[in-house]
Amino acid sequence: MIYDLRRVDVAVKWLVSCLLATFGIAYMFGAWMVGLYAGFTPKSVAATYAEPEMAMHMPPDTSVVVRRQVTLGELAATDEQHVVDRDLLVQDTHVHVPMYGVIAAALSLVALGLPLARSGALALITLLFAVPWLDFAGMWLTKLASPRFAAVTLLGGWAMGAGYTVVTALALWHMWKPRKGAST
Amino acid sequence: MIKLIAAAAVAAALHITPTVVLVKRPDAVKTLLPGAETFFANEVHLSGVDAHRLHEAVDWSPDDGVLTFYTGKQGQRVVGSLVFVRVDTPHGPIEVAVGFGPSGTVSGVILTKATVETKPWVLEALRAGLTDAYRGLTPGAVPAGAAAIASSVATLPHYMAEQVDKGVARALAAYGAFYKVVGT
Numbered sequence: 243m244i245y246d247l248r249r250v251d252v253a254v255k256w257l258v259s260c261l262l263a264t265f266g267i268a269y270m271f272g273a274w275m276v277g278l279y280a281g282f283t284p285k286s287v288a289a290t291y292a293e294p295e296m297a298m299h300m301p302p303d304t305s306v307v308v309r310r311q312v313t314l315g316e317l318a319a320t321d322e323q324h325v326v327d328r329d330l331l332v333q334d335t336h337v338h339v340p341m342y343g344v345i346a347a348a349l350s351l352v353a354l355g356l357p358l359a360r361s362g363a364l365a366l367i368t369l370l371f372a373v374p375w376l377d378f379a380g381m382w383l384t385k386l387a388s389p390r391f392a393a394v395t396l397l398g399g400w401a402m403g404a405g406y407t408v409v410t411a412l413a414l415w416h417m418w419k420p421r422k423g424a425s426t
Numbered sequence: 427m428i429k430l431i432a433a434a435a436v437a438a439a440l441h442i443t444p445t446v447v448l449v450k451r452p453d454a455v456k457t458l459l460p461g462a463e464t465f466f467a468n469e470v471h472l473s474g475v476d477a478h479r480l481h482e483a484v485d486w487s488p489d490d491g492v493l494t495f496y497t498g499k500q501g502q503r504v505v506g507s508l509v510f511v512r513v514d515t516p517h518g519p520i521e522v523a524v525g526f527g528p529s530g531t532v533s534g535v536i537l538t539k540a541t542v543e544t545k546p547w548v549l550e551a552l553r554a555g556l557t558d559a560y561r562g563l564t565p566g567a568v569p570a571g572a573a574a575i576a577s578s579v580a581t582l583p584h585y586m587a588e589q590v591d592k593g594v595a596r597a598l599a600a601y602g603a604f605y606k607v608v609g610t
């Protein structure tokens with residue numbers, strides 16, 4: 243243990259608690275946003291990130307018209323869901339991955355102050371940094387390889403929730419649990 | 427450090443926010459084709475020459491080279507037709523539904539999609555009466571909705587109005603050049 247969160251000044255404990263609470267709020271809104279635009283099922287995530295079928299478009303020699311009757315229900319189906327194309331995913335990756343890294347680093351610093359075995363700390367830090375890797379690897383593989391990789395993105399999302407929950411629960415417990423004879 | 431912060435700010439500014447549906451497509455169809463009981467999708471598969479002509483005219487090519495005019499009928503009477511046009515902006519895409527009456531003039535324009543970021547600007551432009559300026563336009567006319575509301579809106583709503591002008595111009599060009607091949 244590089245430092246001990248249990249024995250730091252109360253101001254540092256408060257700082258860490260506020261940081262974790264702020265991350266928690268951000269994560270809740272992040273989950274809300276995911277629910278709005280990508281969903282939580284492999285199917286909906288694949289629909290968001292998979293590349294459209296690459297049918298070879300060959301224009302006809304002369305313009306032709308194909309007419310078919312449609313219902314309003316079919317028109318509703320053309321209100322296609324939010325789709326992230328390749329250019330947008332490049333931008334998303336560029337913007338999000340560094341921030342994910344900063345958050346993982348901050349949570350890792352908190353984890354370093356917890357009374358964990360070395361293997362436990364290594365596992366927790368790996369879990370925290372697995373979030374951007376899994377999340378964006380899943381998105382890119384869904385786009386470039388197969389829609390089945392949407393499950394990897396979902397795994398990244400769950401890893402994010404799990405990592406945050408574990409660090410927060412352990413940190414709050416160890417920082418604020420009543421101790422016999424302690425004045426703080 | 428200042429360069430890093432500036433780079434992060436630029437990256438954040440370039441980040442395109444998700445699409446939001448302002449008006450569902452079926453609702454736009456019901457509004458622009460009032461009284462219609464049956465609906466038809468007329469897909470014009472553009473030849474290479476026609477697609478090039480359209481692109482030269484309004485700097486736009488429909489997805490996969492297919493223009494879709496939706497026609498509404500009440501009995502055997504054609505109520506009107508409409509086309510959905512997407513306009514890509516640096517802040518994300520918007521979608522405009524442009525309706526045409528039986529006489530071939532614009533009967534109405536509805537903004538169906540924007541983005542989280544552009545929605546307030548679009549709504550401000552709409553509140554200023556943007557779409558009023560398009561009624562009665564015929565193919566060949568130049569939409570000037572942005573100019574009509576310039577004195578009553580801020581810079582960004584005015585910019586979005588210019589993008590809507592662009593969408594209406596594309597619809598007018600497409601309708602003028604290709605709707606006649608649809609037949610009714």
